[in-house]
Amino acid sequence: MTDSASPFSGRVAVVTGGGSGIGRAVATRYGAGGGTVVVCGRRREPLQETAEQIRAAGGRADAVVLDVRDADAVATAFATVRERHGRIDALVNNAAGNFVCPGEKLSPGGWRAVIDIVLNGTFHCTRAAADTMLGQGSGSVLSVIASYAWHGHPGTVHSAAAKAGVLAMTRTLAVEWADRGVRLNCIAPGPTETAGAGAALWAEPASRERVLASVPQARTAGTGEIAEAAAFLLDDRAAYITGEVLTVDGGQWLGKQVYGTPLAQVREAGDDRR
Numbered sequence: 001m002t003d004s005a006s007p008f009s010g011r012v013a014v015v016t017g018g019g020s021g022i023g024r025a026v027a028t029r030y031g032a033g034g035g036t037v038v039v040c041g042r043r044r045e046p047l048q049e050t051a052e053q054i055r056a057a058g059g060r061a062d063a064v065v066l067d068v069r070d071a072d073a074v075a076t077a078f079a080t081v082r083e084r085h086g087r088i089d090a091l092v093n094n095a096a097g098n099f100v101c102p103g104e105k106l107s108p109g110g111w112r113a114v115i116d117i118v119l120n121g122t123f124h125c126t127r128a129a130a131d132t133m134l135g136q137g138s139g140s141v142l143s144v145i146a147s148y149a150w151h152g153h154p155g156t157v158h159s160a161a162a163k164a165g166v167l168a169m170t171r172t173l174a175v176e177w178a179d180r181g182v183r184l185n186c187i188a189p190g191p192t193e194t195a196g197a198g199a200a201l202w203a204e205p206a207s208r209e210r211v212l213a214s215v216p217q218a219r220t221a222g223t224g225e226i227a228e229a230a231a232f233l234l235d236d237r238a239a240y241i242t243g244e245v246l247t248v249d250g251g252q253w254l255g256k257q258v259y260g261t262p263l264a265q266v267r268e269a270g271d272d273r274r
């Protein structure tokens with residue numbers, strides 16, 4: 001059993017897109033839990049900043065420049081992590097690209113840009129991590145998706161299709177690798193305060209208002225809340241959980257189903273009966 005204060009002690013995680021937002025928070029949480037973290041992404045500076053923050057807090061971290069779309073570069077990077085650290089216990093597939101665009105206006109290049117990062121990149125990293133994880137007989141892969149993977153959402157056909165593919169990949173490989181000690185799960189955050197999502201999805205005050213109105217808890221998530229849920233799925237408390245999705249969204253997607261009528265209207269109807 002692991003020490004509850006340092007559940008990741010002696011373990012090594014790779015976090016894609018670890019230079020910003022949710023990826024940085026998950027990497028920092030893993031480092032605070034005693035693990036060694038390798039953060040990767042395309043821009044060196046934010047990665048180094050994350051690694052320095054983790055080291056300043058007493059943890060161990062490396063920054064590796066990597067484009068997850070490049071399968072050969074991914075294979076080389078993961079082999080280097082194994083050589084350098086001896087093992088890979090966790091992979092967090094967090095890197096993503098996104099923008100809002102109506103389906104009929106999306107160009108083939110726009111479709112490809114998102115599918116390549118989110119779906120193909122996740123496969124390349126999962127495949128490369130599995131080389132080590134299946135060999136050592138243990139490992140945990142966590143992919144960051146979004147609830148529109150199963151309910152869809154206007155303006156996000158590229159991202160929703162890519163995230164749905166990641167979910168199907170997770171469930172498929174969870175079964176293939178279950179008896180070889182490797183677990184795969186997804187986490188589906190709701191609207192979370194990050195510079196990337198803010199710029200890509202709710203840059204205008206009106207769109208931000210609409211997003212907030214869609215969340216029954218009426219607020220966005222902090223990156224630390226997502227990281228805490230991710231840490232649970234990565235550590236041994238979740239040893240019997242595989243092929244699952246943990247939704248951390250303040251009730252947003254359930255609200256879409258339950259509140260076919262806006263909640264305020266439902267409450268008004270209740271007032272009439274009293």
Ligand SMILES: CCC/C=C/C(=O)SCCNC(=O)CCNC(=O)[C@H](O)C(C)(C)COP(=O)([O-])OP(=O)([O-])OC[C@H]1O[C@@H](n2cnc3c(N)ncnc32)[C@H](O)[C@@H]1OP(=O)([O-])[O-]
Pocket residue numbers: 096097098099100101106107108109110111113114146159190191196197200201
């Ligand atoms: C609930 C929320 C859930 C999820 C949240 C998140 O994921 S938050 C995470 C958010 N974080 C991030 O997104 C961070 C990372 N984001 C990125 O790297 C970029 O935003 C990227 C995804 C465009 C990829 O960059 P890149 O350098 O590889 O791409 P490029 O510039 O060379 O363009 C490639 C193609 O895309 C086209 N196109 C581009 N923009 C638009 C648009 N607005 N409209 C229409 N089309 C657009 C562009 O025209 C071109 O197609 P063409 O003309 O060749 O047919």
Ligand SMILES: NC(=O)C1=CN([C@@H]2O[C@H](COP(=O)(O)OP(=O)(O)OC[C@H]3O[C@@H](n4cnc5c(N)ncnc54)[C@H](OP(=O)(O)O)[C@@H]3O)[C@@H](O)[C@H]2O)C=CC1
Pocket residue numbers: 016017018019020021022023040041042043044046066067068069093094095096097098117121144145146188189190191192193194195196197
């Ligand atoms: N914030 C939100 O509201 C929600 C976010 N999510 C998901 O959470 C995850 C993190 O998003 P968030 O933190 O908000 O956004 P960010 O934009 O901060 O994070 C995206 C990260 O992905 C990295 N990245 C992008 N393309 C590549 C690539 N080709 N190779 C390697 N790394 C790449 C970026 O680094 P660089 O540019 O340096 O490569 C960046 O660090 C994503 O999977 C997103 O879909 C899901 C639901 C809601």
